[in-house]
Amino acid sequence: MAEKKKDEPQEKPSGGKMKWIILILLLLVLLGGGAGVAYYFLIYKAADQTEVAADAVDAEEGAAPVAATPAQPQGPLIYHELEPFTVNITTPGPVRFLRLQMTVVTRDEGVVAAVDKHMPMIRNDLLALLATQESSVMNTPEGKDALREQLKQTVSGILTRMGAPSGVTDILFTDFVMQ
Structure with a gap:
């Protein structure tokens, strides 16, 4: 088996x-x-x-x-105060003068140095821009915000044209008087 x-x-x-x-x-x-x-x-x-x-x-x-x-964020905010601006308003209306003091906000020390270096050109362009503003528009919060943005673009544009650092974060109004 x-x-x-x-x-x-x-x-x-x-x-x-x-x-x-x-x-x-x-x-x-x-x-x-x-x-x-x-x-x-x-x-x-x-x-x-x-x-x-x-x-x-x-x-x-x-x-x-x-x-x-x-x-x-690249670093702490740096506030650089500019000298006051007094401008004759050229548009028709009850306001004839604008007194404005502003502060440039940035995170770069190079921007502060560039703003100081090119201050004559910056003041010239900002005075020309401020003189063309309408008082009725500047009297509203939206108008002030639009003006701040225009001022920021103007300063950044000048610094860019000059080959300087142009990292302007914001423009702040520290005094704003219309008469």
């Missing part, structure tokens, strides 16, 4: 080759997944960080970034 007959088919070891195929396939899947993770962290993330840095450079140069990221 212990002997096998020659006519009976012998059992083949059926799991040997199949186990190797499954093991190789699992190994390939793990290697592919590892390569995908490595690509994501090493190449894709590095390219994404390079784009963010390029967008920040474009934003400094005046181009609009594709994805706006919150700007990190």
Whole structure:
């Protein structure tokens, strides 16, 4: 009974080759997944960080970034007070004079030095701008905000033309009298 007959088919070891195929396939899947993770962290993330840095450079140069990221403050605010401006208003109306004192807000000491260096040109352009304002418009909060923005653009434009740092953050009114 212990002997096998020659006519009976012998059992083949059926799991040997199949186990190797499954093991190789699992190994390939793990290697592919590892390569995908490595690509994501090493190449894709590095390219994404390079784009963010390029967008920040474009934003400094005046181009609009594709994805706006919150700007990190570069340093504390610096307030640089300018001498008072007194201007004759040339537009018709009850107001004839404007006395204005303002402060330039920046985060860069270089801007303060540039404003002091180019003060004659800045005063000239600001006086010309202030003289053309309408008193009825300047008497409203929206008009004052628009004037502040015009003054900021004028100062920044002069500093840019002169090749100086032009990082003016804001213009603040410290005295505003119309008579």
